[in-house]
Amino acid sequence: TAAAAAAATTTLTFAKSEDVVRLRRRGGRGVQRKRTTTTKSVLKNSPAAEEEEGEKNVLLTKKKTNVKDAFKLEPNEVALYDTTLRDGTQQVGMSLTLDDKLAVSKRLKEIGVRFIEGGYPGSNPKDAKFFEDNNNDSNNVVNNNNTFISAFGMTRRKGVSVEQDAGLQAMLDCPAPVACIVAKAWDEQCEKVLEVTLEENLELIEESVTYLIKNGKDVIVDAEHFYDGYNANPEYALQCLKTAANAGAKAIALCDTNGGMMPWDIEAITRIVVESLGDTMIGVHMHNDGGLAVANSIAGVRAGATMVQGCFNGYGERTGNADLVVIAANLALKMGKKVVPDGELAKLTECARTIAKICRQDISARQPYVGPDAFAHKGGLHVAALKKMPMSYNHILPELVGNSARSVVSELSGRGNVLDAAYRTGREVSGDMAKKVLAQIKSLESKGFILEDAGASVDILLQRAAPDYEAPFNVVEFAVHSGSTSFGVLINSDGNNNNNNNKEEDSLSFSISRSRFSSPRTSVFLSLSIYIYIRFDRFRLHSFVRSANAAARKKNVERDAENARGSSNV
DSSP states (O other): OHHHHHHHTEEEEEOSSTTEEEEEETTSOOEEEEOOSSOOOOOTTOHHHHHHHHHHHHHHHHHHHHHHHTTOOOTTBOEEEEOTTTTGGGSTTOOOOHHHHHHHHHHHHHHTOSEEEEEOTTTOHHHHHHHHHHHHHGGGSTTGGGOEEEEEEEOOOTTOOTTTOHHHHHHHHSOOSEEEEEEEOOHHHIIIIIOOOHHHHHHHHHHHHHHHHHTTOEEEEEEETHHHHHHHOHHHHHHHHHHHHHTTOSEEEEEETTOOOOHHHHHHHHHHHHHHHTTSEEEEEEBOTTSOHHHHHHHHHHTTOOEEEEBGGGOOSTTOBOBHHHHHHHHHHHSOOBOSOTTOGGGHHHHHHHHHHHTTOOOOTTOTTTSTTTTEEOSHHHHHHHHHOTTSSOSSOGGGGTOOOEEOOSTTOOHHHHHHHHHHTTOOOOHHHHHHHHHHHHHHHHTTOOOTTOHHHHHHHHHHTSTTOOOSOOEEEEEEEEEEOGGGOEEOTTSOEEOOOOOOOOOEEEEEEEEEESSTTHHHHHHHHHHHHHHHOHHHHHHHHHHHHHHHHHHHHHHHHHHHTTOOOO
C-alpha cells in the first residue's frame, strides 16, 4: 500500500546522545525530538499510536518550522550573525570563561540577534560544553524563537573521509541546528596553504556540505578570502560558491578575511555573486584592517546581501571584525532594514555596554551610537543650538538606540554648558552666575586644569558662586613634611634631592603638622586629599613638595622676623 511504501522509505538514525532521535525521510530534512521514556505501539491503526503520533507531529512541526524560519526573512529584513563568542575571542587580551560565553549568548538572544556562533566544538572542551549548557537554558530567554545557535567548523581535511574527520564529527555531536564551515575560495591559498589541487578543494566543499546536511544540519559556508580570490581568479572563486550552493548550503558568507577591500569593490563583486547564485542567502563577513569593515558591510547589503556577520563592539583578531552594533543601527535607522524585533533597537546601548562588561573590555567612549561620548558636546555654540533644535548637531535622536546627549564644560564652553551642568545637579543658576563660573573655568584651564570630566569640581564652583555662599573653613597656617624613595630619589625637608640610596623603592610618606583650621575635622579631609594626590601622581609630587617646602620656609622666616620684632604670631 501507499502507507506501507512510505513507511518503508523511513529510516531512524540514533544520535550518540541517548535521549535524542533523529528522524529522516529520503529527500527530506532532518529534525530532532526527545525520545519517550515508555514503549508504545507505533502501528498506525493503534489508538495509542495515533495519540503518540499526534504529539510527535506537534514537536516535529515546531522543529521544522523553527529551522526553516532561520533562513526565511521578511522582504526588508537583514539577518545579523554574531561571532563574538568565536571570532571575537581571537582578540588579543580577550578571554571568556564558560559562564561569560553563556551570559553573552543570553543577552544576544534577548535583543534578538538572528544567529549566534557559539564557538568551535572541535577545538576545545569549553566550546563543546557551551553548546550543551546553552541548549539546556535556551527556552528561558525572551526572543529565543528568533535566535538560532550556530557551531563553527571547517571542511574535511585532505586525505580524510567525511566519516573519519574529527571536526565534522564534533559538529554532528553538537546540538546546534546550524553548522557554519569555512572553505577556501582563493586558488593560491588552496595550493599553498591547504596544499590541494583546485579540483580537490571543490570536492572538500561538496562532500562536507552534503555530509552535514545528510545528518540533519543546516549549513552556512564561509568563503574565506573570497574577495581576494575573486580578484585573482573570478571564475574559480564563483565555482567554489556554486559548488556549496548546489550541495545544499542554506547561506554563503563572502569574507574579506584580510580586511583590505574598498567599499566600491565589495559592492560590485557582491552584486555579481547575488545575481549568480539566485535564491541562496548571501552574507558578508568583513574585517577592519583598513578601517572600513562597517562601510564594506553596508556596501554588501546595498548589493543584495541579506546576512551580515560581525562581532558586538567590533571585537576580533588584529584590528577586529565589523562592529555589529554600528551596522545594526545604520541598517535600521539609515536604510530602513529590520535587524532585530520591534522595540529592541532602543536597548542597543545597554546591550553593547553589558557585553563589554562581561568580556572585561572597556567600551570605547567614541564608539558610534552607543559610546558615552557619541552624543557629547563641548562647544558652546553646539550646546546652545541643541537646546533650540535637538537634531542640530546630532545625526539621530540618541534615545532611538538607548543613549543620551550630554554637554561638558571646558574653556571652549559657553554659558549653556554651565547652565546644563547646574541643571543636572539640581541647582538653579542665573545667567550672571553662569557667566561668573564660566570665567573661572576658562581661567583655571588656562593654567593647566582640565575640568571637562571633573563634575564635582564644577559643582563646587557653582556652589561658591551662589550669593549666600559662606566658606566652611579658612586655612590659617600649615607646615608640610614630606619624603619619598620613589624611583630611588629622596626629597628632604629642605627641598634638596638625596640620591645616595640606589634602591628604586616605590614608597611615599607625607604628613601635616602645626595645622590650624577654623574647623578641626577639615584636617582629615585635607590629609586624605593629599594622600590620593601622592598615590597617583608621583612626578608632579616632587615639584609640589619643593614648592610647599619653599613656601613653608619663607613663612617661617617671616614669622621669626615678626617674633623678633615682638609682633604677635598670626
